Amino acid sequence: MTTAAAAHEDAALVRDSAVHRRVYTDPEVFAREQERIFRRVWLYVAHESEVPRPGDFVVTRLGPDEVVLVRQPDASLALLHNRCAHRGARVVGEASGCARRFHCPYHSWTYRLDGTLLGVPLPAGYGEGFVEGAGGMARVPRVASYRGFVFASHAGQGEELPQFLGGLASALDNMVDRSPSGALTRAGGRLRMEYRGNWKLFMENATDLVHPGFVHESSVAAARESSRPGGGGGATGQTLDMLLSNGLAVPQWDDVPLHAFPNGHVYMGGFYRRGIIAPQREDAVYARYRAALAARHGEARTTEILGVDRFNNLIWPGLSVNSRFAVLRQVTPLDVDRSVITSTCFRFDGAPDEMFDLTLQFLNTASSPASMVASDDLEVFERCQRGLSDRSVEWIDMSRGMGRDRHAPRGVVEAPGTSEVAVRNQMAAWQRWMGAGP
Amino acid sequence: MSGRARLQDRGESAALELVYGEALLLDERRFEEWLELFDEDGLYWVPSQPGQASAHDTLSLFYEQKSLLAVRVNRLRQPSMHAQAPPVRTLHHVGAAVARPSAERGVDLEVSSSLIVCEWRGDEGRWFAGRALHRLRQGPAGLRIVMKRVDLINCDAPHRALTVPL
Numbered sequence: 001m002t003t004a005a006a007a008h009e010d011a012a013l014v015r016d017s018a019v020h021r022r023v024y025t026d027p028e029v030f031a032r033e034q035e036r037i038f039r040r041v042w043l044y045v046a047h048e049s050e051v052p053r054p055g056d057f058v059v060t061r062l063g064p065d066e067v068v069l070v071r072q073p074d075a076s077l078a079l080l081h082n083r084c085a086h087r088g089a090r091v092v093g094e095a096s097g098c099a100r101r102f103h104c105p106y107h108s109w110t111y112r113l114d115g116t117l118l119g120v121p122l123p124a125g126y127g128e129g130f131v132e133g134a135g136g137m138a139r140v141p142r143v144a145s146y147r148g149f150v151f152a153s154h155a156g157q158g159e160e161l162p163q164f165l166g167g168l169a170s171a172l173d174n175m176v177d178r179s180p181s182g183a184l185t186r187a188g189g190r191l192r193m194e195y196r197g198n199w200k201l202f203m204e205n206a207t208d209l210v211h212p213g214f215v216h217e218s219s220v221a222a223a224r225e226s227s228r229p230g231g232g233g234g235a236t237g238q239t240l241d242m243l244l245s246n247g248l249a250v251p252q253w254d255d256v257p258l259h260a261f262p263n264g265h266v267y268m269g270g271f272y273r274r275g276i277i278a279p280q281r282e283d284a285v286y287a288r289y290r291a292a293l294a295a296r297h298g299e300a301r302t303t304e305i306l307g308v309d310r311f312n313n314l315i316w317p318g319l320s321v322n323s324r325f326a327v328l329r330q331v332t333p334l335d336v337d338r339s340v341i342t343s344t345c346f347r348f349d350g351a352p353d354e355m356f357d358l359t360l361q362f363l364n365t366a367s368s369p370a371s372m373v374a375s376d377d378l379e380v381f382e383r384c385q386r387g388l389s390d391r392s393v394e395w396i397d398m399s400r401g402m403g404r405d406r407h408a409p410r411g412v413v414e415a416p417g418t419s420e421v422a423v424r425n426q427m428a429a430w431q432r433w434m435g436a437g438p
Numbered sequence: 439m440s441g442r443a444r445l446q447d448r449g450e451s452a453a454l455e456l457v458y459g460e461a462l463l464l465d466e467r468r469f470e471e472w473l474e475l476f477d478e479d480g481l482y483w484v485p486s487q488p489g490q491a492s493a494h495d496t497l498s499l500f501y502e503q504k505s506l507l508a509v510r511v512n513r514l515r516q517p518s519m520h521a522q523a524p525p526v527r528t529l530h531h532v533g534a535a536v537a538r539p540s541a542e543r544g545v546d547l548e549v550s551s552s553l554i555v556c557e558w559r560g561d562e563g564r565w566f567a568g569r570a571l572h573r574l575r576q577g578p579a580g581l582r583i584v585m586k587r588v589d590l591i592n593c594d595a596p597h598r599a600l601t602v603p604l
Binding site for chain 1: 484486487490493494495496497498499500501502505506508509510512513516517518519520521594595596597598599600601
């Protein structure tokens, strides 16, 4: 099949209100996705605070490839494919560190921090001009930082990062704005969950506000029974509040607004209203935090920053941002039916230490493989994948709430919480990139 | 039993018994009895990074005080717990357990052991391996767990859902 024919066929897998099951299950569609989406769009790579000094590097992924983000002597960033130009060996073995140059362990080809070849042993053996023409560790053509969040694209050309982020740049802005020093530091390690299912299942579920009452019924019920007098405090209180918050009734979920943007991005409003996780707390820690923010931004602006009440902000294709808890969750496709969700978090530099406890406990509760919440999501993702491999029904409905979309300026669609607007929006972006493309 | 005699019993044999018995309670899904082994301020901790020093600067797979463990145990009894339909079968293998008096404040004894947990669910199996540390306190009702910490050799790997405590 020609590329054009494949693009045409893939685009036909998405209709206005339904999507074909092959979008989740077909290994050939998955392979084309890797090329047409994950080797072209802007993807989150790492945070600048992970590579503060010249020579600092961190090994990460950009779509299907392993890459090394390296801070250069002039403070700029380079993103290198972790592959020797000679025989293809993986050059950097450590997950992170600080280096003056990179050596391939195989025949000791040596590279500068920008990936250019510095030297090889036995240069004469390779023939005249070979070493000069051999190139270096290949550089990813486009790397850009948005307020410290580093994104990259394998494509040499295309939309600039701020345009790609569009209305969802505001999620990254709000996280930075919530730091009393204006700086974020990546901290706390990371948590990774795996599931035997397609990567889209995570993104679709992240703003599906009908599922919590059913998928998370067991943790809501257990939390309710345990929250009667004598239920606990401290970190326990936060987890309990988080579990209980999933117990809204359907009309309450409907009141959580969804905002869908061009490029497949979407955000949902907040729904935490209780205890230590409420957007506006009244306690000594929060008062100190607020005062520190006000010293930087002034009272009015601080009120505005803290007033942004959103939960999941999804930057298509795979990043979920929670600005208030300073958390990123990213889904990485490993195969058509296998995905990993990586959660990382940040300190608001200059905020009371206790604010970071809130962040850690948020992820421990929501994004650990042992999470009382996420474990049921993972189970349902795996059941979806199993069911979708069944050929008895070809098309999957995504029409919920279709008649209730409100079209706002600049391509924004607003919808009530129980709408599947986010799924339709993500599939529209998928169709565009898989089809003729932008 | 000669091993028991050698310990001269400052509580060490009871400590070992508790650790072996705890593993059995989990395998037999006697979660409420398992919970009762924890003292009121008892903590269950599975770090996410090798050699992790604190749960207040680094994420954890589990970091739960008894009151929160009670929620977890309650959930394991909820019929709507999808991740336990069907339930996981586990086998905890405790080996090389050594009990000794503890210098920690509020802790009388500690038991270090190697722990292997085999899980079977839905025609698929997996295993976990690591070191376990039990800190125990002598109370009016006998020994209770102040902290159980499990350091998995693959604590920082991606894991599928973990629903029954290790």
